[in-house]
Amino acid sequence: MAQVSFPSWVREHVPLAPFTWLHLGGPARYFCEPADESQLQQLLSQAAADSVAVRILGGGSNLLVRDFGFDGLVIQLSSPAFAKIRFENSTVHCGGGVRLSHLVTACVAQGLAGVEHLVGVPGTVGGALHGNSGTDEGDIGHVVRSARLMRRDGQIVTVDAEGLTFSHRRSSLDELVILEASLGLAVDDSARLTKREQTLWIVKRSKQPNAPVRSAVAFIDPDGGSAAALLQQCSVLGLIEGAVQLSASHPNYLVASEGATAEQVLALLDRTRAIVQERTGVVLQSHLVVW
Numbered sequence: 001m002a003q004v005s006f007p008s009w010v011r012e013h014v015p016l017a018p019f020t021w022l023h024l025g026g027p028a029r030y031f032c033e034p035a036d037e038s039q040l041q042q043l044l045s046q047a048a049a050d051s052v053a054v055r056i057l058g059g060g061s062n063l064l065v066r067d068f069g070f071d072g073l074v075i076q077l078s079s080p081a082f083a084k085i086r087f088e089n090s091t092v093h094c095g096g097g098v099r100l101s102h103l104v105t106a107c108v109a110q111g112l113a114g115v116e117h118l119v120g121v122p123g124t125v126g127g128a129l130h131g132n133s134g135t136d137e138g139d140i141g142h143v144v145r146s147a148r149l150m151r152r153d154g155q156i157v158t159v160d161a162e163g164l165t166f167s168h169r170r171s172s173l174d175e176l177v178i179l180e181a182s183l184g185l186a187v188d189d190s191a192r193l194t195k196r197e198q199t200l201w202i203v204k205r206s207k208q209p210n211a212p213v214r215s216a217v218a219f220i221d222p223d224g225g226s227a228a229a230l231l232q233q234c235s236v237l238g239l240i241e242g243a244v245q246l247s248a249s250h251p252n253y254l255v256a257s258e259g260a261t262a263e264q265v266l267a268l269l270d271r272t273r274a275i276v277q278e279r280t281g282v283v284l285q286s287h288l289v290v291w
């Protein structure tokens with residue numbers, strides 16, 4: 001990469017593994033947590049001028065960083081400016097860097113229904129919108145009324161629901177940064193919502209590996225089917241590649257242990273996909289975003 005001129009608060013050669021749930025992968029050439037939108041704009045304009053590739057890091061719960069790392073600028077929206085939650089009647093405006101768990105708790109406490117079923121889904125609002133995260137009870141796309149986005153050139157645009165498409169674990173949000181989402185919720189009784197949230201949390205916990213810190217969801221459910229059921233049907237649960245395993249007890253989760261590498265994860269996903277395709281004809285898509 002040619003000489004670039006980022007400000008001094010941009011760090012270099014920062015290991016990305018600690019930022020991901022799988023704790024895998026190499027370093028980012030440049031890494032930064034801008035304080036606000038204007039710093040973010042400044043960074044993007046510098047990156048564009050120097051032809052540096054840019055990625056946005058959320059909570060790292062759906063991310064696989066390759067072992068050689070990412071030769072570009074990684075930006076995390078961890079500053080308070082990107083983590084604001086504001087209520088306006090039954091609408092909640094939330095920053096892209098807001099933890100999904102904080103959003104759920106805040107909405108339930110406010111007596112607003114519509115996101116409580118996302119309890120137990122790790123990550124941020126930005127990550128959830130990007131991949132239209134959800135559970136059997138529904139996904140976040142159903143309640144999105146608009147999204148405030150920053151383009152690669154630093155321009156800020158607001159797109160309303162009509163301009164957005166959400167499908168199973170997919171969204172049309174391909175602008176670089178999800179700055180804020182506005183969600184339309186329904187007024188409900190806070191105590192009732194709290195009970196519902198607690199019940200859903202217990203169910204969700206029972207479906208996740210016990211130590212979820214080094215785990216990830218493996219595959220997206222195929223149209224009208226369940227990836228977990230397919231994996232069970234094909235007897236691939238427990239399959240191992242190096243120090244990475246397809247969880248035997250929690251279908252459709254990958255679990256990494258000491259010595260694991262990103263390449264092992266990719267090899268395990270490939271091997272599993274080939275077996276499932278051969279036995280059922282279904283081609284599974286990886287749930288993980290790979291950098």
Ligand SMILES: Cc1cc2nc3c(=O)[nH]c(=O)nc-3n(C[C@H](O)[C@H](O)[C@H](O)COP(=O)(O)OP(=O)(O)OC[C@H]3O[C@@H](n4cnc5c(N)ncnc54)[C@H](O)[C@@H]3O)c2cc1C
Pocket residue numbers: 021055056057058059060061062063077096097120121122123124125126127128129130131132133134135169175176177178179208209212215216217289
């Ligand atoms: C134990 C466990 C349980 C899980 N359960 C579920 C579940 O029930 N349902 C489900 O759908 N998923 C689940 N997941 C997957 C994951 O939690 C979700 O996909 C989550 O929404 C990812 O958010 P994140 O902030 O961690 O995104 P990251 O992993 O950091 O990034 C994922 C993608 O989103 C992009 N992104 C993140 N923030 C922004 C932003 N502000 N602007 C633009 N792009 C952005 C990244 O660039 C990347 O492409 C689970 C994962 C784990 C480890």
